[in-house]
Amino acid sequence: MVQDKDGKNLSLEQVNEKVINRVKQFFLEIELFCLEIISIIPIAFLRHFFYFLAGVKIDSSSIINPGVRFYNPANIKIGKDTIVGENAVLDGRNKLIIGDHVDIASEVMIYNSEHDINDPTFAPVSAPVKIEDYVFIGPRAIILPGVTIGHGAVVGAGAVVIKDVSPNSIVGGVPAIAIGERKSKNHHYRLRRVGLFEILGKIIGG
Numbered sequence: 556m557v558q559d560k561d562g563k564n565l566s567l568e569q570v571n572e573k574v575i576n577r578v579k580q581f582f583l584e585i586e587l588f589c590l591e592i593i594s595i596i597p598i599a600f601l602r603h604f605f606y607f608l609a610g611v612k613i614d615s616s617s618i619i620n621p622g623v624r625f626y627n628p629a630n631i632k633i634g635k636d637t638i639v640g641e642n643a644v645l646d647g648r649n650k651l652i653i654g655d656h657v658d659i660a661s662e663v664m665i666y667n668s669e670h671d672i673n674d675p676t677f678a679p680v681s682a683p684v685k686i687e688d689y690v691f692i693g694p695r696a697i698i699l700p701g702v703t704i705g706h707g708a709v710v711g712a713g714a715v716v717i718k719d720v721s722p723n724s725i726v727g728g729v730p731a732i733a734i735g736e737r738k739s740k741n742h743h744y745r746l747r748r749v750g751l752f753e754i755l756g757k758i759i760g761g
Contacts, residue, residue, distance in 0.1 A: 650683035
């Protein structure tokens, strides 16, 4: 009788399922390794082209800076005029939705999968993460599974966000708590100038 790592007996069907999952994981790890190499390409257009092939949905007006690491890129969607800073981590093991005009600073880590520390088998759990429009996330902040960061909110540098953040609020600390509120509520700024390839895309598309 075949057993899993926790000593539980497995049926033939369960064994086949585990084999298929292992094969899928193998190819995913190869893909992620390739994306890690691609992430150091100094030309944003080329990086985005390969990210698109890997399944990342990113608007042409947004940019993913060098060194960003992905986990299952097919579940990641990034809106318009958004910036993802150097060496950030974007977890796509569940849905990760990033809105428009979002500024994600360097080395931010966004996770939507973790282990249940209260489960006797340390089982993995996941939950989607949503970052709404006009959010700013400071350097080295960590966003954990199941969190929604509301419209216009600010996450301070180094904060660890474990629960939802209200629109336009400013949070900081470990764990992150509300420490203020943005004075402006009517956000309408643009983070990036219009890029060459965005202009060409509009011309070609009419």
